Amino acid sequence: MSIPNTLSQTPTLSEKHSGIPERLLDKAQKAKSLIYETRTQFEAPSRQRGVAIPQGISKVKFFEVLNELRYEIGEEWVELNDKELKGGWYMEHPNTHDMMNILDAEELVASAVVYPGDVEDVQKIVGWANTWRIPLFPISMGRNFGYGGAAPRVRGSVTVDLGKRMNKILSIDPDDYTCLVEPGVSYYALYEELKKRGYDHMWIDTPDLGGGSVLGNALDRGVGYTPYGDHWSVHSGLEVVLPTGEVLRTGMGALPGSNTWQTFPYGFGPYSDGIFSQSNFGIVTKMGMALMPNPGGYESFMYTFPKEEDLAPLMEIIRPLRISNILENVAQLRHCLQTIAVRGQPRSKYFSGRGPIPEEIIHEEMKKTPLGDCTWVYYGMSYGPPHIRKYKLDVVHQEFLKIPGARRIDPSTLPADEYFWSRDKIAAGIPDLEELLWVNWMPNGSHIAFSPIAPIRGIDATKLYSLARKRHDEAGIDLMPAFCVGLREMHLIVEIVFDSSDISMRRKADRCLRDMIDDAAKLGYGEYRTHLVLMDQVAGTYNWNGNALMRFNERLKDALDPNGILAPGRCGIWPERYRGRGWEIGTGEGGGSEGDGVKPDWKERL
Known part of the structure; x- marks a missing residue:
């Protein structure tokens, strides 16, 4: 299939609550164009399974009671999800499913979408769901990409799109x-x-x-x-x-x-x-x-470090600087492959072979960039008046140069389209759009994240990086890690970029992630956030004292939600009506999002 001749203009904020600011419209159009240039699948596959009806109610009865909801909320604010499962991109995305699907496209799919206009509407929707035992899945804007987007965890849930009308x-x-x-x-x-x-x-x-x-x-x-x-x-x-x-x-x-x-x-x-x-x-x-x-001034800075093994000593330098707030914002240490990928060009431009892109090619490409050859890139920001910034930046410079070959990059040497300037805006609280571009690394680019938490120590950074490297090599996937350092902990964010139209690639990405989750848990590292399909597995790693935390969460769930209607399965928390019926998504390849029914009650006769 060919690229569409024309791409519609991205909606602006003046047109739509989810639109782009006018100042970023040109950037949005460029990003959209790059995405469609690497896309090979422009039409949604035909739906083989029809409308996703929630378990526990017949199709005929569901359509009937959906009309009751229309009467309560308004005809125009209830939509049946009987259309194609189209993709889109970050700024123009579906609210019925995950456009970056890791499972089959028809798994994590809503039956309908309802748009409340106020709190009273939300109460009406919740009351309706309780009457008919229909699962709801609330979203704000549905842009939680890498973690499931707008998709519901239980197939056939009714999505409650809060953002469309409640956006004040x-x-x-x-x-x-x-x-x-x-x-x-x-x-x-x-x-x-x-x-x-x-x-x-x-x-x-x-x-x-x-x-x-x-x-x-x-x-x-x-x-x-x-x-x-x-x-x-x-x-x-x-x-x-x-x-x-x-x-x-x-x-x-x-x-x-x-x-x-x-x-x-x-x-x-x-x-x-x-x-x-x-x-x-x-x-x-x-x-x-x-x-x-407003801190009264700010100054972004960037350092590069030449070797992979610089990671451990660098973390030992970063930790005291971050805890003492010499490094003031969330420190970002990225692998240089992300510097290449964020330019928005496909992997095939650099390497067309199988398996992970060779290190020598990565370093040859880095030599062509304004940053020069390196392995790690640090992005930071200093805040305050010039004399305050100078004091802190001098300390950082002295410490970072303890790593042999470390270089401070002069921002004045960087072109206007260098990624550094996007990080400069973000660290100054100015929302941008640049980060999106590395999904173009693969055709039909999608991503899913591995996000463990660890102490800010060299040994911990090395362990996590090593296990991620091992599993990526096994799966034949390019490794793109970024360490985001908080005050006393660090998040390792590994984005796996995959082609959502390629079943084999989806399964490899799923397997790689699941292996990393188990590997990390054995070493004492847990995820802080995860994709819908991984929530059961991640929740299962927090199992101290015979799963005491989950048992506590289940007691809360049953007390607050006795009919089990609200987002069943989110973060691995299943209501009593679903428990023990196979709803958890495990480690088997190509798993599904449905279990073996729900606990019967009098509604089951309908």
């Missing part, structure tokens, strides 16, 4: 540096609103890509790259619709007329916010966030 910035307080947002507010939208209001004294913190939900990213414990990069740690106050339909506000929000909901997160009594993060215990409809004071 409810408040921005310029005095206490806080905001209150609904699920459909993206980092792009929040940043642009601050600029529109002239609030230059406040920054946001953004992930690598700015199109995701501020609320959704924090709930999944995502990260950004300013000192406010731990998004969950800087939230304050939730409004939650429980699976029974009740609405609660956490922290100070439980006090009627509270004037400190966004400024003090704890309130009185047990701190309950945590149970709504990475869980299926409630639908969050509002969230407060702290905004960062």
Whole structure:
């Protein structure tokens, strides 16, 4: 199939809540064009299995009760998912399935999508689901790519797309540096609103890509790259619709007329916010966030390190600098292959053979870049007035040069399209779009992430890097690791880029990830976040004291969601109605997303 002659313009923020800011429109069009240039599959495969009907209700009855929901919410806000499972790209993506599918495309698929307009609509949807025992899967914007996108864990769930109509910035307080947002507010939208209001004294913190939900990213414990990069740690106050339909506000929000909901997160009594993060215990409809004071200046910097074995001594240098806040933002140490891949060109431009791309080719390509030959690239940022930055940067320079062959790259020598400048924006709280481009490494580029947590120590970095290298070599997959260093821990983020139309490649990627998860767990490293299809496996590694944590989560689930309607299986937490019926996705190749039915009740007769 040929590339479409024309590509439609990406929607802007003025046209759609999920759109791109005007300032990034040209970049979005270029990114979209590059993606379609490497795509070989332009039409969705025909659906062989028809509409995905949730288990426990007949097809006829499901269609009948869906009409009841239309009556409650409005005809135009309930859509049956009976159309092609089209792909798209980051800015224009499906909300019914994962466009970067690791399983068969018809596995993680919604039966329908409903668009609530307010909290009362969410309550109506939850009440309807309880009546008919129909699983719901709430999404904010559905851009959790690499972790499942908008797909539901249980095939046939009804997706609750909160972002389409619930996308208001409810408040921005310029005095206490806080905001209150609904699920459909993206980092792009929040940043642009601050600029529109002239609030230059406040920054946001953004992930690598700015199109995701501020609320959704924090709930999944995502990260950004300013000192406010731990998004969950800087939230304050939730409004939650429980699976029974009740609405609660956490922290100070439980006090009627509270004037400190966004400024003090704890309130009185047990701190309950945590149970709504990475869980299926409630639908969050509002969230407060702290905004960062403008530090009065900033300066990005970059160093390169020549050898693979520099990783361990470099981590020993980074740890005390990061803990003491000389290194102020989330430190990023990336393998040089990502520097090549983020240019947006396909792997075939550099290597057409089988197996991982040879090291000698990687280094030959690096010699052609403004960075020169190296193995590791460090991206950092210093904040504050010039004399403060100089003090900290001099310390960093002195320490980094203890690695033989380390080089500081002068930003003035870098072209405007060098990836460094995208990291410069992100570390200054300015949402960008550059990070997307490395998915073009493969045709029909998709990605899935391995994301373990470890201490900031050379021995730990080496162990994780070694096990990832071993499993990637076995699978014949290119290794693209990045170490993201927090204050006292580091995330290793390994993105496996694969062709979603290639069954063999999908299975190799799945096998590689599952092996790495088990390998890491045996060494004491656990995932902090994972893809839908890996959640059962990852949850199973947190099994101290006879799975005490999961048993506790199950008790909470059954108490808060007695009918098991809300996102069953998310983060490995299954309601009683599904337990023991084979719903967990294991390590077998080509696994499915459905189990052997649900626990019968009187509705089963219908």
